Amino acid sequence: MRIGRRVVVAWAGLCLAGAAATSALDAEPYADGTGSPAEEPAPTQTHAVNCEEVADLVEQARAEAARERAEGDGAVQRLTVMSAPEECADEIEARGPASR
Known part of the structure; x- marks a missing residue:
């Protein structure tokens, strides 16, 4: 046993x-419930964004989509989704209206 x-x-x-x-x-x-220790500093490094470069990429994608629509028969449509930093919204809008 x-x-x-x-x-x-x-x-x-x-x-x-x-x-x-x-x-x-x-x-x-962590006891304070913040998800990080109190002694750990918050990230202070910022990333520089070249809005002209982002706007160029968006403009190229719009032109390519318009060219595909003009060449295609409309049977197949492709959806292109792009993400851009919020601070570049003015530069992108200045280049032209968004494709819908």
């Missing part, structure tokens, strides 16, 4: 360890 008790004790220990691990994984990573 000693072997049976050892198996039960080992099984109970594994169950408790699993419950503790699950609890630790479900808990908030």
Whole structure:
């Protein structure tokens, strides 16, 4: 019967360890709930955006879409979705209306 008790004790220990691990994984990573430690600085590096280059890319995509519409028979249409930084919206709008 000693072997049976050892198996039960080992099984109970594994169950408790699993419950503790699950609890630790479900808990908030930091006490303040912000998701990052207080001593970690927020990123301050900014990325420069060349809006003229972004607007050029959008203009090229618009021209290519217009050319495909003119050449095609309309049976197959392709949807092109582009994402651009918000600060470039004025430059893109100045180049022409968005294709719809």
